[in-house]
Amino acid sequence: MNSMDIELVIGLEVHVQLATRTKLFCGCPTEFGAPPNTQVCPVCLGHPGTLPVLNSRAVELAIQTGVALNCQIAELTKWDRKNYFYPDLPKGYQISQFDKPICGPGWLEFPDREDPQGTLKVRFVRAHLEEDAGKSMHDEQGGRADSRIDLNRAGTPLLEIVTEPDLRSPQAAKAFLTELRLLLTYLGVSDCNMQEGSLRVDANVNLHIIDGGRRLATPIVEVKNLNSFRAVERALAYERERQWESWRETGQLLGDVPKQTRGWDENQGVTLPQREKEESSDYRYFPDPDLVPLQIDPQQVQRVRQAVAMRPLELRRKLQHEYGIKPYDADVIVAQGRSLVEYFETAVAAGGPPKRVSSWIQQDVLRTLNETGQTLEEFAVTAERLAVLLQAVEAGELENSRARDVFQYWLQHPMDDLAAAKGALGIQDVDETDLVELCRDLLHEHPQIVQQAQAGDMKGLGALIGAAKKRNPNVDPRKVRAICQQLIESGF
Numbered sequence: 162m163n164s165m166d167i168e169l170v171i172g173l174e175v176h177v178q179l180a181t182r183t184k185l186f187c188g189c190p191t192e193f194g195a196p197p198n199t200q201v202c203p204v205c206l207g208h209p210g211t212l213p214v215l216n217s218r219a220v221e222l223a224i225q226t227g228v229a230l231n232c233q234i235a236e237l238t239k240w241d242r243k244n245y246f247y248p249d250l251p252k253g254y255q256i257s258q259f260d261k262p263i264c265g266p267g268w269l270e271f272p273d274r275e276d277p278q279g280t281l282k283v284r285f286v287r288a289h290l291e292e293d294a295g296k297s298m299h300d301e302q303g304g305r306a307d308s309r310i311d312l313n314r315a316g317t318p319l320l321e322i323v324t325e326p327d328l329r330s331p332q333a334a335k336a337f338l339t340e341l342r343l344l345l346t347y348l349g350v351s352d353c354n355m356q357e358g359s360l361r362v363d364a365n366v367n368l369h370i371i372d373g374g375r376r377l378a379t380p381i382v383e384v385k386n387l388n389s390f391r392a393v394e395r396a397l398a399y400e401r402e403r404q405w406e407s408w409r410e411t412g413q414l415l416g417d418v419p420k421q422t423r424g425w426d427e428n429q430g431v432t433l434p435q436r437e438k439e440e441s442s443d444y445r446y447f448p449d450p451d452l453v454p455l456q457i458d459p460q461q462v463q464r465v466r467q468a469v470a471m472r473p474l475e476l477r478r479k480l481q482h483e484y485g486i487k488p489y490d491a492d493v494i495v496a497q498g499r500s501l502v503e504y505f506e507t508a509v510a511a512g513g514p515p516k517r518v519s520s521w522i523q524q525d526v527l528r529t530l531n532e533t534g535q536t537l538e539e540f541a542v543t544a545e546r547l548a549v550l551l552q553a554v555e556a557g558e559l560e561n562s563r564a565r566d567v568f569q570y571w572l573q574h575p576m577d578d579l580a581a582a583k584g585a586l587g588i589q590d591v592d593e594t595d596l597v598e599l600c601r602d603l604l605h606e607h608p609q610i611v612q613q614a615q616a617g618d619m620k621g622l623g624a625l626i627g628a629a630k631k632r633n634p635n636v637d638p639r640k641v642r643a644i645c646q647q648l649i650e651s652g653f
Contacts, residue, residue, distance in 0.1 A: 168369040169401050170378075171334050172326035175341065176319050177351045178293065178359040179222045184316035185292045186213030186256065186452075191318075193357045197298075197311035205292075205316035207252030212451050219318035220455065222350040223263050223290050224465050226320055229348055229472060230285055232267030234462045239454040244445045249295035249310050257321075259446040262289035263457070270474055271340035274332060277488050280474070283337050284325040293317040296358075314358070320350075326365065331397035335390045338362060343473045347499050355389055362387045366400050367415065370408065378415040379408050384432055386424040396425040396432055403432065476502055484515035493523055500537045501527075504544045513548035514555045521551060525568055541575035542568060549579055560637040562630075563588050589635050596636060600644045603628055614649050622646070 184191060187204035204211045227234050241259040265287055273279040295312040322341070328334045342353045342360060353360040364387065368379045382400060387393045400423075407413070423432035471479065473495050480491035480502075494505055501522065508518045526547070530540065542550075550567055553559040559567070567582045577585065603625050604611055610621035622642050629641045 166371050167401075167405060168371075169329055169331075169397070170326045170367055170369055171328035171330075171397060172365040173322075173324045173328070173334065173338070174363040174365070175322040175324075175338070176293075176361040176363075177226070177322065177345060177353070179219050179318040179320055180349065180351050181216055181218045181222065181318055183216055185216050185219050185290070185318035187316055188214075189316065193354075193359075195313055197309070198313060200313040201315070205251075206312065213256065213449075215452065215455070216318060219290060220263070220457075221465075222318075223288065223320050224457070224462060225348055225469065226322075226345065226350050227264035227267065227288055228462065228465050229344060229469050230264070230267040230269055230288065230322070232285060232288060233265035234457060235261060235263055235265060236457050236459065237261065237454055238263045238457065240449040240452040241446045242449050243291075245443075247294065248308070249297050249312065249315065251295070251312060251315060255292060255294065256449055256452070257291035257446075258289035261454075262287040263455075264288035269337070269341060269344070271337055272474070272477070272492070274336045281333060281337070283327045286323045286325055288320055288322045291319050291321060293319050331394040331401075334364070334397055335394045338390050338393060340473060343496065347470070347473060362393055364393060364397060364400075366397060366404075368401070368404050368408065377408075379404050380413055380415055380418050381420050382432075383420065383422045384425055385422060385435070386426075388427070392425055392427060395430065399430065399432060470499070480505070480519075484509060484519075486516055486519045490519045490523065494519065497527065504537055507544035508548045508551075511545045511548035513544075513551045517551045517555060518547065521547065521568075525565065529572065541572050546571065553579065557637065557640075558590075559583075559588070560639070562638075563635065587634075596640060597644055597648075599629060599632060599636070600625070600641060600648055604645060604648055611649055614646070619646070 178191075181191060183189060184205055187202050189200045189202050189205055192200065204213060224234055238258060239261045240256055242254040243257045243259070244254045246253060264285075267285040267288070268282055269285070270280050270282045273281045293314050293316065295310055295315040298309045298311060299307075324337075328337060345351050345353050345360075351359055355361070364384045365381055366384060367381045370377045370379065382404070384396050384400060387396055422435045424435050425432050476495050477488070477491045480486050480494060481488060486494075494501055504526075505518060505522060508522075509515050526540070526542070529535075529542075530537070547568075550559070550564055554561060554564045563586070566586050566588070567579065570582045570586055571577065574582070574585070583589075607621070607625060607628075610625060613619075613621045622645055625645055626638045626641045629636050630638070
């Protein structure tokens with residue numbers, strides 16, 4: 162396939178389960194993992210005579226998300242019935258939003274993984290609220306060919322975010338989804354747990370082929386069953402190849418055949434045909450007679466705009482420009498969540514050198530958190546305490562290896578201050594005169610290293626540093642190196 166002649170065109174539909182305690186139109190809980198069909202009521206089961214009552218918290222979270230995604234927030238939105246039959250849809254319709262979504266056009270800027278200094282932008286068509294369907298569980302009883310329906314999820318509030326077809330590669334699609342998930346978790350509107358179904362992605366993909374100066378579009382395919390961002394990336398790469406081969410064989414273009422839905426098979430690494438995609442007319446949308454249109458207070462939207470904190474991209478830029486840390490380091494810190502960004506900023510505000518704080522967070526704090534399974538709230542080494550430790554390192558009062566000894570000590574003795582930790586570990590200041598004598602003794606004991614250094618080869622000084630630390634663990638390697646070089650130059 163000649164990449165100069167082909168353009169992959171990708172649009173995404175992202176279903177986000179909002180972090181409400183109850184469902185969109187009834188009071189049933191939304192907790193994941195409850196026994197099947199225990200979080201249901203006559204409303205979400207679609208019993209005759211029941212009436213929906215809107216969950217205002219879901220509306221608040223939708224507005225918050227829309228503002229963060231630079232969307233236009235509707236002043237008036239309404240509810241529509243999307244009619245279709247499926248075993249896990251007990252009412253025979255889904256309450257959704259058709260022509261008046263709560264969030265209109267918007268956009269999201271995110272890092273370009275192929276250009277560390279660059280960014281990409283994806284536009285949004287809309288974001289609308291709707292209730293989730295239940296869950297069909299197939300062949301889960303000892304391999305028997307049966308299907309069971311769990312309606313615990315039916316009625317859970319979803320925000321469906323629809324992008325313009327602005328993405329041009331599987332890698333860009335994955336980067337966009339990574340940024341979107343990070344933003345949503347920063348906002349606290351969803352936990353975005355794909356394993357639990359809190360974040361689901363469908364991809365619409367086709368090719369634009371440049372043929373003799375003409376731009377030809379292949380039929381659009383919707384790809385489902387994408388259970389991870391890796392699956393999204395792999396499925397899109399596969400579709401690029403499959404659609405190219407299909408066009409070469411059939412010559413079919415957009416409009417020649419109905420839109421097709423295909424499912425990603427992770428084990429085989431292929432997409433498989435499922436059905437022809439329905440058009441909006443097939444769903445027979447009409448306004449829900451049980452729900453009045455919803456008027457959005459502009460003052461509420463303005464309050465949300467003022468309250469929305471920095472987005473991940475803005476935080477990366479702040480860490481780079483205000484604190485002088487590298488793009489990669491800023492990305493690592495921001496990717497771990499807002500609590501780690503706050504930990505970093507608190508440590509710097511307490512006097513910790515920014516670059517050194519960043520390095521220690523990545524090398525020591527994150528490693529320890531991963532090993533212990535702790536959260537930052539449970540972590541013994543507070544940001545203020547880390548700042549005190551790194552100030553001592555920066556001032557030359559404590560060398561790195563001994564500072565790490567203190568760090569490990571604090572994990573077991575969180576109430577001790579720096580002086581107590583140093584005392585318990587036997588860390589003492591080394592007299593400058595004693596250090597010079599130690600270095601002179603080492604040079605006399607290692608004449609070969611001295612000869613190498615006099616010839617311009619300083620590699621052997623590392624062995625002298627190791628020997629010095631064996632005799633006195635409190636010596637600073639930087640000082641040992643500098644003193645040894647000075648003594649060699651002066652003939653010691």
